Amino acid sequence: MSGSPRQTASVVRLAQELIRRPSRGGIDDYGPVLAVLEEWLTARDLPHRRLYDDTGGLVGLLAEVAGGRPGPWWALDACMDTAPFGDEDAWSFSPVCGDVVDGWLLGRGAADSKLAASMFCHIAAELRGRADELRGGLAVLLDVDEHTGGFGGARAYLSDPAVPRPAGVMIGYPGVDEVVVGGRGLWRATVAVHAAAGHSGSSRVTVGAVSRAAHLVRLLDETELPGAEGEFPLPPKLSVTSCHGGQGFSVVPDLCELGVDVRTTPGFDARAAEALVRAAAAELDARLPAPRPTGITPVAAWPAFRLAEDEQPAAALLDAAAREGLPVRAKTAGPSNIGNLLAGEGIAATAGFGVPYEGLHGVDERAGLKDLPAVHAIYLRAVLTLLS
Incomplete structure (x- = not known):
């Protein structure tokens, strides 16, 4: 033919x-x-x-x-x-x-x-x-x-x-x-990490939003994801794809935003991805408290x-x-x-x-x-x- x-x-x-x-x-x-x-x-x-x-x-x-x-x-x-x-x-x-x-x-x-x-x-x-x-x-x-x-x-x-x-x-x-x-499907979200703003030269110890965001990135990177299961041959995958916060050198910023991309599978779907990221954010807020809790805004989800x-x-x-x-x-x-x-x-x-x-x-x-x-x-x- x-x-x-x-x-x-x-x-x-x-x-x-x-x-x-x-x-x-x-x-x-x-x-x-x-x-x-x-x-x-x-x-x-x-x-x-x-x-x-x-x-x-x-x-x-x-x-x-x-x-x-x-x-x-x-x-x-x-x-x-x-x-x-x-x-x-x-x-x-x-x-x-x-x-x-x-x-x-x-x-x-x-x-x-x-x-x-x-x-x-x-x-x-x-x-x-x-x-x-x-x-x-x-x-x-x-x-x-x-x-x-x-x-x-x-x-x-x-x-x-x-x-x-x-x-x-x-x-x-x-x-x-x-x-x-x-x-693989996907679940994507913007994560807003907050802190108290301050002067970088202040004698008071201030953990800024960028530092808190870096800690969250580490928590996410260290989270163990399940492997491939059943007839679906690929495992899920999590990536932090963007980080935006701060300006110049003299101000400790009060906001840093992360982009998080999770590639999902039938056994680890969008709901599981969101639960994982929210759990990591809750752990960050418990370890390093801030004036406002970490905010998570889902932006896309496909099965x-x-x-x-x-x-x-x-x-x-x-x-x-x-x-x-x-x-x-x-x-x-x-x-x-x-x-x-x-x-x-x-x-x-x-x-x-x-x-x-x-x-x-x-x-x-x-x-x-x-x-x-x-x-x-x-x-x-x-x-x-x-x-x-």
């Missing part, structure tokens, strides 16, 4: 045009890059529309292929916004060149995930001509609010009562050796998720890869991703399978094209399995 050279060339051409329209998350106007897709979809008579958030902000594009028979809908998802360029002088080519050199597609978004977006649009176009024989339908979600962490396109898609809710989603993050079937290899859509994608002769393994990812958001909505998701890549979120981002025909064929086979 591997794609023809002509079809592969068409996927690459569209991806090149997308790369040449910069769409850095929170920086660029997304209109131009979505316009390229809209023109392409319109030319192939594929129904599509823009997605907007509650404030009217543009957050994505949705294309749909309705089958001729009743059945569940499924979705393919690829982000159209990208990471920033970083230091452009460090790149050996322009981040928006979109060139193909020695079998690699070059530029920001080549790997994450404009090549996947192009491939998914081509799959939708292939299905359009045989829609009558399909059950349910296929949605292609192209989110331009992914790298911001807002996932506005996905949220707008799922909250629209007029749109069929998908039974499962396959996300086109790159990586040819693995199908990501799960990921961990993992599909069994015989659950859809993981089963269809793994089986399609095996039939195409491409050896892949199921993987549970350490970082969280949009699959966690979908899991929170009760929607099964795979969160990564695609072409090889280099420079993801770094300099000289590129996507390998040698395996593109096989990857394309695998996704097409998986979609046909789900819709048949």
Whole structure:
């Protein structure tokens, strides 16, 4: 079922045009890059529309292929916004060149995930001509609010009562050796550590907020977390990711704020993470009393998720890869991703399978094209399995 050279060339051409329209998350106007897709979809008579958030902000594009028979809908998802360029002088080519050199597609978004977006649009176009024989339908979600962490396109898609809710989603993050079937969740909080302010030269002993925060960091770092349990292969992980407090040298500060990120698992969820951090804060306040107790403000929580290899859509994608002769393994990812958001909505998701890549979120981002025909064929086979 591997794609023809002509079809592969068409996927690459569209991806090149997308790369040449910069769409850095929170920086660029997304209109131009979505316009390229809209023109392409319109030319192939594929129904599509823009997605907007509650404030009217543009957050994505949705294309749909309705089958001729009743059945569940499924979705393919690829982000159209990208990471920033970083230091452009460090790149050996322009981040928006979109060139193909020695079998690699070059530029920001080549790997994450404009090549996947192009491939998914081509799959939708292939299905359009045989829609009558399909059950349910296929949605292609192209989110331009992914790298911001807002996932506005996905949220707008799922909250629209007029749109069929998908039974499962396959996300086109790159990586040819693995199908990501799960990921750790997260619980994040800002921790406000207080103290009595004072002069750093005072003869009175003053334990400032920064010193108290350092003590809390030590307590958190020394806390023993459980190991991996059951079928979920990764243990939880706690990291203190930021520390802000004080100014200059002559004042002992009365406030220091910490950022705490806990990667959660089914056996150690958001509730357990919050309880751990609150216990450490209570211990700090007991050992080193302050005028105000340590404050904890949760800012985000996503559940961990993992599909069994015989659950859809993981089963269809793994089986399609095996039939195409491409050896892949199921993987549970350490970082969280949009699959966690979908899991929170009760929607099964795979969160990564695609072409090889280099420079993801770094300099000289590129996507390998040698395996593109096989990857394309695998996704097409998986979609046909789900819709048949």
